[in-house]
Amino acid sequence: MSGGEQEQRNYYLGVDVGTGSVRAALVDQCGVLLAFADQPIMKWEPQFNHHEQSSEDIWAACCIVTKKVVRGIDLNRIRGLGFDATCSLVVLDKQFRPLPVNHEGDPHRNIIMWLDHRAVSQVQRINETKHRVLQYVGGVMSVEMQAPKLLWLKENLRETCWDKAGHFFDLPDFLSWKATGVTARSLCSLVCKWTYSAEKGWDDSFWKMIGLEDFVADNYSKIGNQVLPPGASLGNGLTQEAAKDLGLPAGIAVAASLIDAHAGGLGVIGADVKGHGLACEGQPVTSRLAIICGTSSCHMGISKDPIFVPGVWGPYFSAMVPGFWLNEGGQSVTGRLIDHMVQGHAAFPELQAKATASCQSVYAYLNSHLDLIKKAQSVGFLTVDLHVWPDFHGNRSPLADLTLKGMVTGLKLSQDLDDLAILYLATVQAIAFGTRFIIEAMEAAGHSITTLFLCGGLSKNPLFVQMHADITGMPVVLSQEVESVLVGAAILGACASGDFTSVQLQTFKTASPCQDVKQLTNGVAMAQVLHQIDVAWFNESWLSRIKEDVGDNWRIKVCRIMRELDPNSGPKFSTKLSKNLFKKLIYRYILLCIV
Numbered sequence: 001m002s003g004g005e006q007e008q009r010n011y012y013l014g015v016d017v018g019t020g021s022v023r024a025a026l027v028d029q030c031g032v033l034l035a036f037a038d039q040p041i042m043k044w045e046p047q048f049n050h051h052e053q054s055s056e057d058i059w060a061a062c063c064i065v066t067k068k069v070v071r072g073i074d075l076n077r078i079r080g081l082g083f084d085a086t087c088s089l090v091v092l093d094k095q096f097r098p099l100p101v102n103h104e105g106d107p108h109r110n111i112i113m114w115l116d117h118r119a120v121s122q123v124q125r126i127n128e129t130k131h132r133v134l135q136y137v138g139g140v141m142s143v144e145m146q147a148p149k150l151l152w153l154k155e156n157l158r159e160t161c162w163d164k165a166g167h168f169f170d171l172p173d174f175l176s177w178k179a180t181g182v183t184a185r186s187l188c189s190l191v192c193k194w195t196y197s198a199e200k201g202w203d204d205s206f207w208k209m210i211g212l213e214d215f216v217a218d219n220y221s222k223i224g225n226q227v228l229p230p231g232a233s234l235g236n237g238l239t240q241e242a243a244k245d246l247g248l249p250a251g252i253a254v255a256a257s258l259i260d261a262h263a264g265g266l267g268v269i270g271a272d273v274k275g276h277g278l279a280c281e282g283q284p285v286t287s288r289l290a291i292i293c294g295t296s297s298c299h300m301g302i303s304k305d306p307i308f309v310p311g312v313w314g315p316y317f318s319a320m321v322p323g324f325w326l327n328e329g330g331q332s333v334t335g336r337l338i339d340h341m342v343q344g345h346a347a348f349p350e351l352q353a354k355a356t357a358s359c360q361s362v363y364a365y366l367n368s369h370l371d372l373i374k375k376a377q378s379v380g381f382l383t384v385d386l387h388v389w390p391d392f393h394g395n396r397s398p399l400a401d402l403t404l405k406g407m408v409t410g411l412k413l414s415q416d417l418d419d420l421a422i423l424y425l426a427t428v429q430a431i432a433f434g435t436r437f438i439i440e441a442m443e444a445a446g447h448s449i450t451t452l453f454l455c456g457g458l459s460k461n462p463l464f465v466q467m468h469a470d471i472t473g474m475p476v477v478l479s480q481e482v483e484s485v486l487v488g489a490a491i492l493g494a495c496a497s498g499d500f501t502s503v504q505l506q507t508f509k510t511a512s513p514c515q516d517v518k519q520l521t522n523g524v525a526m527a528q529v530l531h532q533i534d535v536a537w538f539n540e541s542w543l544s545r546i547k548e549d550v551g552d553n554w555r556i557k558v559c560r561i562m563r564e565l566d567p568n569s570g571p572k573f574s575t576k577l578s579k580n581l582f583k584k585l586i587y588r589y590i591l592l593c594i595v
């Protein structure tokens, strides 16, 4: 493109605050990403299940990446700025200064992160109320939402934090306030994490019932009494002070923000799939499921009418795509779990050395190592004797049980690189089975999903993507623009600028052409078998179906599984867990028998 043509371009900025880093992108009016930068952010884990961050550190990182992506361009052509972030809780005092959320009194650490599980007793009491707002979070409130964390602060840090607090923000709202000085909250954050209803507003009786009547008394001024749809323009745009911090001209339009998963959903769910022969091409957008997979995975499905899915968050009205209800399934640790399993293995130093020597990431190295050891087999079958249950940080969906833990069965004494590679594969498969489990719950409640759209850091891992296609039996679409979460954030800025009338899917007409579709490989056989077993399971005649499918050996195989799960000879499992692990193990053994 010539310099002259470039002058005509309008630019939009997207800033995405993930769990581990802040990213920024400069995007043009066609949704093409022109520049990208990222910057790690600090995290503290002062005790088990307490996870904290610093809003000042995060803002500083936002400034670094924004300055980088606008380097060398005509700043006057930047029309709008949008933020998305994790749904962490930011606490500020009445003068907007950071307040400590920890016993140490360190005010620098003023964010309780989304994955923090300190408020277990508080969330149990909230769930015991069976208040009507709980219907809109899948029937059970998650410890990762804001109400239990607020109650924890009141009960544990009354003098040092609660009494001094002037403002509690969801992180995406903190960022838009920091940029504009406007304390209005995004409908997305309040509906999804704070029990606000798009139709009815706050429910006073809920806050009174859980012991946080303070918010009602001051008309919700500390948690938000002005609510705007994502993409709405805030105040007079970027303030002088924020403009100086970010290296931008003052007055640029700034949008009401989105939670990161929702920005990713907006970035991919409308992808143009023409020419790939996908069923969803001729189907409504409600047949698509966006999965945003980074530290965690979030499964975003939309519908015209509200659908209540037990254990799956929502239904939330207009929280992602205006006019549609959203259900959000999730797995609290996915990327983090894979990193944990790989980095904690005895062969990790060897892996690192070999990956470095071959100029590859550890994951690229592991993927090619699996290709080597699988020989003529399909890679999926390397794990017939090794199984991972992935709920190392509880189960977000669809069991909605924070007490669940992870486990591995089938370990041997050897700990070489092959073992590490197979453990890594079993972990990826376990996560994909978790996705399948969530899709089953959504479909049982009324969703009709045919195609998956993946984005986030894990979507850059071909094995992760392929296992999702194989295990769910659905094609997986990857957008041409891999940084789809940032495209979603930039869509917000484009909407706030007034250049586009809404954040509806057509905002950037060419924003997300489909780049690649992972169809099933040998997983066709696998998926079909799994489907049969599933049908059998839900018909409660699973044993006879297994017998039919597997033939004479079925009793030996099933007995082997039963022995593994015998509560007298192994660890004790909760009923739910053993049922699901059992089902999963049966899948694997049946596969072994049939193939």
Ligand SMILES: Nc1ncnc2c1ncn2[C@@H]1O[C@H](COP(=O)(O)OP(=O)(O)O)[C@@H](O)[C@H]1O
Residues within 6 Å of the ligand: 017, 018, 019, 020, 021, 293, 294, 295, 296, 334, 335, 336, 338, 339, 361, 363, 364, 456, 457, 458, 460, 461
């Ligand atoms: N190219 C890649 N191959 C495999 N895994 C990747 C790749 N890039 C990122 N990841 C994984 O994705 C996760 C981080 O995803 P990201 O979207 O950056 O997370 P977050 O938004 O939570 O900060 C990490 O677990 C990381 O190991």
Ligand SMILES: O=C(CO)[C@H](O)[C@H](O)COP(=O)(O)O
Residues within 6 Å of the ligand: 018, 019, 020, 085, 086, 087, 088, 114, 259, 260, 261, 262, 293, 294, 295, 296, 297, 298, 328, 330
């Ligand atoms: O709860 C969520 C969205 O509703 C996300 O899991 C949370 O915000 C963390 O996201 P990420 O894994 O991308 O860092």
